[in-house]
Amino acid sequence: MPTVRDPLDPKTSMWYFLAFYLRFLRERAGLSLTQCGSVIGIARSTVSNMEAGRQRPHDDWMVKLDKKYDTGQLLQVLLWFARMAHDPDWGRQLLKYEEEAISTKSFHAQVVPLALQTEDYTRACVRASKFKDLDGTMARRTARKTAYLDRGDAVLTWAVIDEAVLARLVGGPEVMKGQLEHLLVMSELPHVSLRVVPFSSGAHMGADGSLQIIGLEDRDIAYSGAQNGGRLIESPGEVRELSVMFDRIGVKAAPEEASREIIKAYLERLA
Template identity: 30%
Template sequence: MPHGPVVRRRRLGEELRSLRHASGLTSRDAARLLGWHQSKVSRIETGASGVSSGDVARLLDVYGVRDAPSRALLEVLAGSAGRGGPGWWHAYRGLIPPHLGDFISLESQADAVRTLETSVVPGLLQTAGYARAVIRASLDGASPDGTVPDGTVPDGTSPDGTGDHRAVALDSLDSLVEVRLTRQRVLRATRPPRFTAVLDEAVLRREVGGPAVMRDQVEHLQEMSRLPHVTVRLLPFSSGGYPGLTTSFAIFSFPATADLDVIVLDHLTSGLYLERREDLRTYGAAFRALQERALSPERSWDLMAGIRRDHARSSL
């Protein structure tokens, strides 16, 4: 069972090793107190294996860490279940690639999500019809036996993830749509993340699934943008070029500290996770620039209304 991206496992391991040193314990001491083999402690500290939030809590108890905020942050790094429940996506682990599981884990824990999309509607804001059309399009390269070459299983929303090296049958379409819609529960949770999306106008003009699907999708975007924690802003064609024009990205922020923030870039068969401070500063500045260049939420809503009417006319 994956417990978050490898880079986060390594960071967690470094933090736990530092806390062990501060407690004056050796890895052998820690393993003995917990009834573990010493190799388990070593694998956790090197990031070679994942660790559950429960085991992190036990390690912190042994190391005498009582500070609640510190414990909470380390449990986030461990890939705790977060708002989405006890890792609901693991029920689909035979279908979705590990990369997408990592992405959903981050999505379920984040306090805020900022995303630039240049080609498709963000997964958390997709209708069932649009999601089905996007996923079906991603499977168009299927081989004659009904599988996807190289196991590519795009989530259909950059940068929501692609696949690993396993083939997925076309009849899994319904299940992939179900995963997409289940993810959206995070925006209806008791404590939902602040979700800010900057979308290129082309995202809403492209007739994914046809004009009727797009009419419903744009209307859904308007409805979602009325939620107090959801902001949708458009970059009209008239805005010209902008930072990120060729690269969609998402920035996940977590409670209490920016040290755990993560940037995710999408590639055809994988995702790239960035956590260096300089990367976070660069992408954070780029997103602020995008917000300044984008239409206000109110003007974006008006543009969406016009685009919805265009799709409605085309669907007649």
């Protein structure tokens, strides 16, 4: 006998409300998961994951379901609101997207991007954070970094950092020396592009904080860093804006080889 899954609490977030309502409409129409999948052109398991909040709907799926359920553009509008609203579970969803990514573009003005950090550097960042569960936080960050490294060249990485990242002695001279050496090694990998925005470039659009563009098979999503937590962005228009911002910051950055020379200069100071 199949397991009957309890519906999600629609008050948790707009994403849960949309998932809850999709299940309601399907059951009211008397459709099975398989039949609903046939309408959209996806597998039964994907419909199940969508109604369980594990799979984010796509625009064309909502178009087809709006037509099937005769709901005008209601589902398309709900998807838009879900993408625009704050999701309290955004961190878990970000991890899922990182696992599915085929490319990442990130800018950091304060610290080295997590994927390019050494263990000692990560530990120093965690110790300086506001988190109470330092061991748990360290374990989660290490797991994210390991997941990235394990995928190798399956993920194309473009990273841009401000020169201030190199100047800041995170963890002290020895930790920073190891981190700079690690950056030089990572920058030589064929699937990694690392560039530095030198102080001589002056003001640039990255002064407001870090950003990340995650490329998926069918679309891009973005993450914008901020104090007390960041924000996951799925609205195509806002993702494009952040992509343009990344490109404009990149214009200020030195080329890859020149960026390596900047890193080497900081490394020599610590030798």
